[in-house]
Amino acid sequence: MSVGEQITFRQLLDKGTRIEIPIIQRDYAQGRETVSEVREQFLTTIYSKLATQPEKLEQPLDLDFIYGSLDETLKFSPLDGQQRLTTLFLLHWYLAFVDGKSDEFRSLVLDGDDSRFTYQTRTSSTEFFHALAKASIDLPDLLRADVDIALSEIIQDCQWFFLSWHQDPTIQSALVMLDSIHARFSKSKGFYDRLIQTEKPYITFQFLNLKEFGLSDELYIKMNARGKALTPFENFKARLEQHIDKIYPDEKKKLGDRGISIKDYFSHKVDTQWADLFWNYRDLKQNVFDEQIMNFIRSLAGNYYPHNRQDWTKGLQELRAGHIDFTFLKYDEIGCFDDEFIKTLIDLLDVISSDNKKLRKFLSDTAYYDEELIFKKSLVKINPKEKTGLEYEESVQFFAYSSFIVRHRDNIDPVKFYEWMRVIANLTVNTPHNDLHEFRASLVSVKALIDHADNILEYIAGNESYKAIKGFYTQQVREEHIKANLISKSVAWKVLILRAEQHGYFKGQIEFLLSFSGVLDYYLENDHCDWSKEEDAVFIARFSTYLEKVSAVFDSNGLKTFPDFLWERALLAAGDYMLYAGRNHSFLDDTSRDTSWKRLLRGTGRAKGQGINEKRDFVKIVIDQFSISDPSGSLASIVKTAVIDENWRKRIVEQPATIGYCERRAIRKNADNIYLLSKSQMNSYHHSLYSYHLMLSIIEPMKAANKLAPFAYAFAYAVATEEDEPYIRLSGCKLSNGELVLDISYFNTQFRFKLFLSSGGELTVSLRDKLVADLDFQIVDGAAPVLYVPIELVESQLGKVIDLLNDYVQEHNNV
Numbered sequence: 132m133s134v135g136e137q138i139t140f141r142q143l144l145d146k147g148t149r150i151e152i153p154i155i156q157r158d159y160a161q162g163r164e165t166v167s168e169v170r171e172q173f174l175t176t177i178y179s180k181l182a183t184q185p186e187k188l189e190q191p192l193d194l195d196f197i198y199g200s201l202d203e204t205l206k207f208s209p210l211d212g213q214q215r216l217t218t219l220f221l222l223h224w225y226l227a228f229v230d231g232k233s234d235e236f237r238s239l240v241l242d243g244d245d246s247r248f249t250y251q252t253r254t255s256s257t258e259f260f261h262a263l264a265k266a267s268i269d270l271p272d273l274l275r276a277d278v279d280i281a282l283s284e285i286i287q288d289c290q291w292f293f294l295s296w297h298q299d300p301t302i303q304s305a306l307v308m309l310d311s312i313h314a315r316f317s318k319s320k321g322f323y324d325r326l327i328q329t330e331k332p333y334i335t336f337q338f339l340n341l342k343e344f345g346l347s348d349e350l351y352i353k354m355n356a357r358g359k360a361l362t363p364f365e366n367f368k369a370r371l372e373q374h375i376d377k378i379y380p381d382e383k384k385k386l387g388d389r390g391i392s393i394k395d396y397f398s399h400k401v402d403t404q405w406a407d408l409f410w411n412y413r414d415l416k417q418n419v420f421d422e423q424i425m426n427f428i429r430s431l432a433g434n435y436y437p438h439n440r441q442d443w444t445k446g447l448q449e450l451r452a453g454h455i456d457f458t459f460l461k462y463d464e465i466g467c468f469d470d471e472f473i474k475t476l477i478d479l480l481d482v483i484s485s486d487n488k489k490l491r492k493f494l495s496d497t498a499y500y501d502e503e504l505i506f507k508k509s510l511v512k513i514n515p516k517e518k519t520g521l522e523y524e525e526s527v528q529f530f531a532y533s534s535f536i537v538r539h540r541d542n543i544d545p546v547k548f549y550e551w552m553r554v555i556a557n558l559t560v561n562t563p564h565n566d567l568h569e570f571r572a573s574l575v576s577v578k579a580l581i582d583h584a585d586n587i588l589e590y591i592a593g594n595e596s597y598k599a600i601k602g603f604y605t606q607q608v609r610e611e612h613i614k615a616n617l618i619s620k621s622v623a624w625k626v627l628i629l630r631a632e633q634h635g636y637f638k639g640q641i642e643f644l645l646s647f648s649g650v651l652d653y654y655l656e657n658d659h660c661d662w663s664k665e666e667d668a669v670f671i672a673r674f675s676t677y678l679e680k681v682s683a684v685f686d687s688n689g690l691k692t693f694p695d696f697l698w699e700r701a702l703l704a705a706g707d708y709m710l711y712a713g714r715n716h717s718f719l720d721d722t723s724r725d726t727s728w729k730r731l732l733r734g735t736g737r738a739k740g741q742g743i744n745e746k747r748d749f750v751k752i753v754i755d756q757f758s759i760s761d762p763s764g765s766l767a768s769i770v771k772t773a774v775i776d777e778n779w780r781k782r783i784v785e786q787p788a789t790i791g792y793c794e795r796r797a798i799r800k801n802a803d804n805i806y807l808l809s810k811s812q813m814n815s816y817h818h819s820l821y822s823y824h825l826m827l828s829i830i831e832p833m834k835a836a837n838k839l840a841p842f843a844y845a846f847a848y849a850v851a852t853e854e855d856e857p858y859i860r861l862s863g864c865k866l867s868n869g870e871l872v873l874d875i876s877y878f879n880t881q882f883r884f885k886l887f888l889s890s891g892g893e894l895t896v897s898l899r900d901k902l903v904a905d906l907d908f909q910i911v912d913g914a915a916p917v918l919y920v921p922i923e924l925v926e927s928q929l930g931k932v933i934d935l936l937n938d939y940v941q942e943h944n945n946v
Contacts, residue, residue, distance in 0.1 A: 136338050137193065140219045141327040143338065144239055144247055146205070150216060152250040154209040159250070162304030162311070163212045168455055171558075173218065174315045176460050180333055181322045190377075191335045195370050198339035210341065213364075219334070221305060223311045224263065230707075233267070235699065238665055239327075240264050255299040258291045262291045263305075282306075282313040309863040363458070364421035370459035371397050374468055384477075397477060405480045407488040412510055423510040428476065429457055430509040430521055432467045434474060434530035436576060437571045447567055453514025478537045493536075493545050499556035499635045505529050523564035527573045531555040534581045544585075551584045554591060554611055557632065557639030562604040563724070576602030591615045594658065606733070612644045613650065616660045623671055631678050635687025636729070643732040644681070647751045648673035683759045689721040690728050695787040696764035698753075703780045704748040704773035714810060715797040718790055726796070778922065779805050782824040789823060803880045806857070809849065816849040819857040821877040821922065826859050829926050839933065841940040842873065864936065867943070868892055871936070875929075882925050884908075884932060887915035898939055905935055 143150070152159075152826045161170050180192040197212030209216060220240070227236030232344030240247050246264035250256035268285060283306035286292060296302045316322060325333045376394040383390035386399060406420070409427070413420035423870040433450040437443035446465035449455050462468055483506070485491035492502045492622045505525055521529060535551055536543065555577065564570050580600065583590035591597045591608075592615035600608045617624040647649040650670055654660055662670070684691060690698060699718050702708040709716040710726050717726035724730065734747040758765035775781040783789045790796075798820070799806040799813060806813065807821040826847040833839045843863025850857050856876045864871040876883050886902065888894065894902075899916060902908035904926075908916040920928045 137335050138338050139327070139329055139332045139335055140216070140223065141239065142329055143207070144669040148201070148247070149206045151206055151208055152213050152217070152252060152256075154251045156209070156213050156252060156404045158256075158299075159214065159217045159251060159301040159308075161218050162306065162308035163300075164307065169458060170311055171315075172458065172461050172464060174311055174466060176451065177222070177334060178315050178319075181319070181325050183333070185325075188331060188333065189801065191332045194334065194336040194374065195366060195373065196337045196339055198341055201340040204291070212336065215336065216248070217305070218342075220260075220306060221308055222312055222316075223323070223326060225309060226316060226319070226326055228268065229316065229319065230321065230323040234322050236323075237265060250301055252301060253299055255293070255296050256301045259296055259299070259302045259305070266291065276477075281310050283310050290540060290930065322792070353501065364425055367425065367459045368401060371468070374459070374463070375473055378468075378470055378473060379428070385845070393473075393477075398910075400477070401481065404484050406489065408480070408484040409510075411489060412507060413931060422512075425457075426510050426520070428514050430463065430513065430529065431476060431479070431533065431657075432472065433513070434526055434533070434574060435472045436465070436467055437567075438575060443571065444567060449517070451513050451567075453512055453517060453519070461631075475533065475537050478540050479533050482536050482540050482543075493543050493548050495545060495549060498553075498554040498629075499549070500528055500530070500532060502583075505532070516927045523570045523573075524559040527559045527564075527570070528552070528555055530574055531559075531577045531581075534577065535584050538581060538584065547585055547587075551587050553629075553632075553639075554587050554615075555580075557611055558603040558607055560638050561607040561640045562602075563731065572602035574602075576600060586860070588615045588618060592619055606642065606735070607640065610640070610645070612933065613645060613654055613660065614641075617650070620660065620667065627671065627674055627678065631674075634682060634685070636689055637732075640729060640733055643734065643747060644674055644677050646734070646747070648679045651673065655810045677754060680754050680757050680759060683762060684754070684757070687913055690719075693763055693766060696790045697770065697787075699790055700784045700787060701753045701766045701773075702749050704770055704775055704784050705752040707780060708746045708749045709798075710743070710746070712797055712811070715799050718793065718796040718798075720796045722795075769827065771928060779820055782820055782828075786824055786827045788821060788827055792823070794816060801853075804878060813853045814851055816851050818847060818849050819877045821882070822859050822875060823858055825875065825877075825882070825929075829929065830859060830861075833933075841871075841937045842933070862889070864940065866895075866940070868895065873932070873936075877922075881922060882920045884917055884918040884920060884928075886917075901935065901939065906931060 161173065176192065177641070194215050197209060197216065198206060199209040200205045222933060223236060223240070241264055244261065244265060246260045248264070249260040253505065263286075266286075266289065268289065286306065286309070287297075291716060311587045373392050375397055375896055376392065379393035382393050384393050384396040385391075386396055391399075401424075405424075409424045412423050414422060429450060433447060436450060437447045440446075446467070448455040449461075449465070450457070450467075455461075483491050490503055490506055494500060494502060497504070505521070507529065508521050508525060509529060511520045513526075532552065535548055539548075559573060562569075562573060564573065580587070580590075583596075591600070591611050594612075597608060597612040597615075609800065614628050614805040618628060628641070631637060631644055632639045634641075642651065645654075648670055650660070653662065653670075684698065696718075708731060709718060710731060711717075712723065712726045717723075719726055719728050719731060721727045721729075731743065732750065734744040735742070753766075753769060756765060756769050770784055775784060789807055792809065794809055795811045797808045797811050799808055799817070806817045807820055807823060809816045826845070830839070830845050834845050839845060839861065841864040842861040844857065845861050847859050848857060856878055858874050858876040861875070862870065862871075866888070869890040869892050871894075872887055872889050874885045874887075876885075884907070886894065893899075893913075899908075902916045902918075903910060906918060908918045912917050918928070918932070
């Protein structure tokens with residue numbers, strides 16, 4: 132048998148070979164429940180090939196190298212290929228029964244009563260394969276449509292199957308595999324003849340006898356124990372090289388001063404220059420980089436896969452799913468490794484792997500794209516649930532980066548590259564990518580834009596060309612268009628715009644500065660930025676001033692901390708700047724994209740009536756009065772001097788504690804009331820803004836000044852249901868017949884005062900008459916006295932109630 136011969140499973144057995152899985156090997160693993168994805172993928176690939184009509188069969192499915200020791204007795208001990216050989220044996224066994232050719236199968240695999248394929252790892256494994264090879268099982272009944280029983284159950288019910296075999300992991304794995312084979316191939320006919328075909332084979336592998344290299348059994352044991360001969364990456368690499376050879380059978384690539392095949396070029400580079408690069412980012416615990424390079428290829432494949440495909444969704448979803456492992460067969464199944472991708476992979480690795488064995492960098496700084504950071508993240512498997520690997524926006528940027536490098540691999544202009552990555556970063560960071568469709572749209576857009584990467588500023592500055600850009604947030608595309616025009620006007624504009632974009636929080640989204648400075652209004656009115664020199668000076672001065680001021684309000688983490696929520700209160704003094712957060716309204720923070728300060732600053736375009744733009748204008752009103760030299764003082768002045776026409780805003784501006792109570796920065800507006808939420812829902816504790824404000828602004832000061840008598844205590848009670856109303860309780864007033872309590876709550880645009888005894892008894896007639904006569908309390912059907920007070924009269928009426936009760940207590944000597 133020749134070295135490296137491409138043969139079938141039948142041809143291996145036809146030569147009298149006995150295949151014995153040696154004792155040093157692990158158990159059969161392809162049938163384990165934990166590797167169902169690999170198993171189903173492998174069987175699907177085999178099924179697809181066997182289902183091919185003979186006249187359409189162009190080449191066999193090659194299962195790569197299977198190598199080991201073939202001794203003089205024709206016993207073959209596989210070192211690599213155990214799993215594939217076992218699956219092939221089980222598949223031959225099953226398909227022979229399906230096609231009624233079990234006798235033919237037995238004549239092929241039996242040597243007397245023993246199977247010529249078996250395991251030496253355990254005695255039970257050996258006995259099982261001997262028994263299975265010569266077993267006579269009535270499978271036709273199993274193939275009937277009305278039969279609902281697993282093949283493994285039939286086998287385990289056979290007299291020759293020992294109960295102790297349930298403890299053998301190889302046997303259990305084989306039974307699982309047989310069930311999977313049955314599920315996939317039960318309705319197949321004629322597949323056995325195709326499987327054993329040798330003249331025009333369907334399934335082959337590359338047989339390699341290592342004995343011919345003089346390797347000893349001791350070396351086999353060492354290689355297997357150390358795992359040097361069999362790694363997922365080595366298997367993947369070998370199959371990829373084989374695939375490359377099929378794609379480029381005749382094409383040459385220059386290596387040094389000689390031309391070699393693309394396959395040999397890849398093989399050489401992946402073991403030398405590229406390996407040196409990935410070695411710097413290896414797993415230090417295991418001292419290997421296999422997983423890193425596999426993840427890099429997967430990250431790259433996810434960016435190039437979904438173009439020009441109708442059926443891209445499932446494949447892209449799997450590529451970006453952390454729980455799915457990708458073998459070469461999986462890539463091949465979804466069609467990842469086409470001509471464009473292979474060339475991209477080779478060219479990209481050639482360019483980024485430098486002579487000093489480190490990542491070759493081209494950008495002058497990391498303001499828009501951090502080459503090393505993104506490269507490192509590309510080496511980690513993408514797992515959205517664990518937030519590892521490249522996120523959507525980073526993947527789009529990586530695609531733009533790799534596309535530019537491959538396109539200009541022989542002459543990368545760092546200035547043009549920087550401009551390209553700046554525009555792409557601004558577009559991606561400020562475009563929501565909520566799902567695969569939005570992600571793919573951005574990838575497709577980058578692919579269309581790469582033709583203009585050399586002059587991206589000139590292209591995007593064009594009035595018509597920028598409108599052709601799809602796949603990114605329209606408002607951000609327009610912003611890039613305006614900025615490109617400004618950058619082309621002068622160095623002064625370029626310096627200002629880049630400084631604003633590189634603010635750690637704004638990250639390229641600076642339309643609000645264009646709006647505040649008047650540039651946006653001018654552009655929307657004139658459709659260009661061709662103003663006079665004098666106007667230009669004014670616009671630059673305004674832009675610079677607003678940039679300085681907002682930089683004093685926001686740092687790289689977002690809004691700076693101002694005492695007593697001065698920033699939020701100053702904005703509310705200007706107007707209702709709050710954004711919707713589901714059923715709530717948010718004071719804004721950066722825990723959610725939709726209620727962040729960036730969302731407010733982004734606005735929605737300049738068309739009036741859309742809401743958020745008007746809210747963004749409140750920021751301008753405050754910034755216009757803001758002083759960099761006295762930030763808190765200027766904000767406090769805005770709060771103090773504001774004339775506010777809405778009661779709810781006025782009360783929040785007056786009392787910073789109303790904002791402080793809202794841990795999630797949210798309020799709920801229900802009918803006529805406004806609720807301060809401790810969390811984000813009404814089933815968590817919440818106060819009424821109006822009663823809480825009453826407590827803070829009137830009752831607590833009265834208590835501090837000893838003007839709450841006859842009441843000793845005052846407390847604002849929050850509630851955690853939508854049915855109950857938050858309230859204030861004044862208590863500690865002792866009467867002869869019990870403790871008098873005053874509850875104050877707000878609803879229906881007014882406050883309700885309710886007086887009652889905590890014991891449940893009735894108030895004295897004299898007190899009830901006095902409340903009704905002097906203060907217009909209402910008593911209905913003997914219920915507790917109730918007084919309804921308009922919001923603007925609550926302070927004076929509360930004072931009158933307390934004075935009346937205090938006089939009553941003094942008069943009756945019940946202090």
